[in-house]
Amino acid sequence: MLALAPKSAVETRDAIIIGGGHNGLVCAAYLAEAGLKVTVLEQRDVVGGAAVTEEFHPGFRNSVASYTVSLLNPKVIADLDLHHYGLKIVERKVSNFLPLDDGYLLAGEGLTHDQVAKFSKADAAKLDAFNTRLDAIADTLRQLVLETPPNLREGGWLSALPELIKVAGLGGRLSGMPMGTKRDLLDLFSKSAGDWLDGWFDSEPIKALLGFDSVVGNYASPYTPGSAYVLLHHVFGEVNGKKGSWGHAIGGMGAITQAMARCCEDRGVDIRTGCRVAEVLTDNGSATGIVLESGEVLHGRAVVSNLNPKLLFGSLVDNDALPDDFNDRIARYRCGSGTFRMNVALSELPRFSCLPEPGDHLTAGIIIAPSLAYMEQAYSDARRHGWSREPIIEMLIPSTLDDTLAPEGQHVASLFCQHVAPVLPNGDSWDDHRDTVADLMIDTVEKWAPGFKASVLGREVLSPLDLERTFGLVGGDIFHGALSLDQLFSARPVLGHADHRSPLKRLYQCGSGTHPGGGVTGAPGHNAAREILKDVRARRI
Known part of the structure; x- marks a missing residue:
């Protein structure tokens, strides 16, 4: 068992986002714009998820995983003012x-x-x-x-x-x-x-x-x-x-996520790199925060996952806190x-x-x-x-x-x-x-x-x-789940949870394992933020 920090040391945020990929950053930017205190936790030493640019041979840089631009939603580009933050697409x-x-x-x-x-x-x-x-x-x-x-x-x-x-x-x-x-x-x-x-x-x-x-x-x-x-x-x-x-982001795909990160920082988002989440804390059917591998605890009114659903529910959430049929469906979610x-x-x-x-x-x-x-x-x-x-x-x-x-x-x-x-x-x-x-x-x-x-x-x-x-x-799945009819729209990732909410209260999903699926779109992050803010306004979180 991980040693938990004493309650007095626990930090409370309005929203804790697991994963600093592009959808996590988009979600964070919208939530922060609405006045929420948001922390983004990224396990790597750089934000961006699969949309990053890194040197891979002396003097040579490239988009490491994702590599070309088309699906990035125009509304997301405009709302986050990404061109102002340096994004140029040719x-x-x-x-x-x-x-x-x-x-x-x-x-x-x-x-x-x-x-x-x-x-x-x-x-x-x-x-x-x-x-x-x-x-x-x-x-x-x-x-x-x-x-x-x-x-x-x-x-x-x-x-x-x-x-x-x-x-x-x-x-x-x-x-x-x-x-x-x-x-x-x-x-x-x-x-x-x-x-x-x-x-x-x-x-x-x-x-x-x-x-x-x-x-x-x-x-x-x-x-x-x-x-x-x-x-x-x-x-x-x-x-x-x-x-x-189709086009190319000058500076590679990392230019997209770096622009998003600059937008987030200007809106007051706390972005932390080198922070691997070990567990989502739950209490009485509700997510209450996370535990880092270091043992540090962060509490939040909402926990938002940008991870593949199989990683979130298979590795970070106690299966006993979830319905049996939901666990079974996630186990069979195809990647x-x-x-x-x-x-x-x-x-x-x-x-x-x-x-x-x-x-x-x-x-x-x-x-x-x-x-x-x-x-x-x-x-x-x-x-x-x-x-x-x-x-x-x-x-x-x-x-x-x-x-x-x-x-x-x-x-x-x-x-x-x-x-x-x-x-x-x-x-x-x-x-x-x-x-x-x-x-x-x-x-x-x-x-x-x-x-x-x-x-x-x-x-x-x-x-x-x-x-x-x-x-x-x-499984190397660039879409966070197969784009098949049984895993699309109202069935992504599981029928009954297509609205970015999960069986646990205050636990949300904002990644490509939700509608509309994979690609560097920013749409799942945009949509998840809208649903979270609805719950904030309705005082459900």
């Missing part, structure tokens, strides 16, 4: 670059139609209709991102009335859609991305380029039912007012996104066989996965062997847009690699296979860009186990 000059054996496909403003027409004029002719219909669904989701889902609770009709009103409002919104949009919505929530895309297009390159989003952070085949939603989840963002665009992450220092830019000269295509998301069949095989390999023999890789070279990251004339690359098993078969440890798989990822890029391997000056390698140890991403 758009990619080309959105995506897909190298192929027989050419390449580029996607971006003014490019995509003619590029697709190289492979299929019929597919190029369908692009506008496809984008229009996908955008209609994305716009619907954008409206829901900053809303608290209807929360289905036990009890009589009177206690359920506020949630029934929410359901009615949502139903009214959906009923106002054209029938074609309703059908698309059903398809995108239930179908596989492969089936959805096969129904639209014939040529493999455009299906591969679009289908890649369905396996990002999703340990599944693009033909797994539900993967169409994961594709959709990646298209409802925007950069500098341009919907669906593990099949992600292997690398940061690479380069002596020079890569030269791809299909497009060897330097150009704007190197500012793009470079997707090494030439077909949906390639992606499906990668998943099959990972299920069987532990990692795909021909992996899926998205490479970004942010130093093409940001000269603060590498010495002059040199570059950094982010390799975001799928598919690897979150837990290896046969009881093997990722510690024993990390470098083997890292070599495979470098060799895979080398096949498409000869000379890449020789240009590597240094690398940082993060297996799923490393991502879990370092950032609390259980």
Whole structure:
């Protein structure tokens, strides 16, 4: 048992936030703006969670885990005045670059139609209709991102009335859609991305380029039912007012969370690093504070967790304080996104066989996965062997847009690699296979860009186990839980607790394990703060 500090030494705050990732900082900023005394506790020596920029090789800095910007909500940017605190986001000059054996496909403003027409004029002719219909669904989701889902609770009709009103409002919104949009919505929530895309297009390159989003952070085949939603989840963002665009934060993803931290500090938030929480204190069905690993106790009117739900309820909260069925559901909450992450220092830019000269295509998301069949095989390999023999890789070279990251004339690359098993078969440890798989990822890029391997000056390698140890991403899950229909909206993380509240009074969740899910959005932090402030005003805390 941990030795508790004497009661006279206990510090009392209005809100204690566990985890200084971006959602924790967003939640803290809103609560502090409303006048609450807030303390943020971060186990690492720097705030930001998975959205941090660090030096990984002498003279080379990069976004360590998360690596690109699109989903960060415009309202959060404005409310926290992040541009005032130094945030600058620039758009990619080309959105995506897909190298192929027989050419390449580029996607971006003014490019995509003619590029697709190289492979299929019929597919190029369908692009506008496809984008229009996908955008209609994305716009619907954008409206829901900053809303608290209807929360289905036990009890009589009177206690359920506020949630029934929410359901009615949502139903009214959906009923106002054209029938074609309703059908698309059903398809995108239930179908596989492969089936959805096969129904639209014939040529493999455009299906591969679009289908890649369905396996990002999703340990599944693009033909797994539900993967169409994961594709959709990646298209409802925007950069500098341009919907669906992707960009780069100057200074890396850490520039986002450092701006958030400066905002928090100006609003009076107490941010503490190097503070690992060991336990959430409870008394008579209510959270009362936390205990640090050091033994220090902090009491608070509210305890707010930015952690994966499995970590919060599986490690920090006494199971006896929670309902048995809730414990069972959390134990079965699915995590593990099949992600292997690398940061690479380069002596020079890569030269791809299909497009060897330097150009704007190197500012793009470079997707090494030439077909949906390639992606499906990668998943099959990972299920069987532990990692795909021909992996899926998205490479970004942010130093093409940001000269603060590498010495002059040199570059950094982010390799975001799928598919690897979150837990290896046969009881093997990722510690024993990390470098083997890292070599495979470098060799895979080398096949498409000869000379890449020789240009590597240094690398940082993060297996799923490393991502879990370092950032609390259980099973390497970048979303804090699979984005499947049973873990979305009113069921995220568990049906009956979709409103950021937990079975324990005064214990809240503000992380990506709540609606609307993963990505650097800030939306869960925003939404949680709103619900906490409702309880403050109602004197429930």
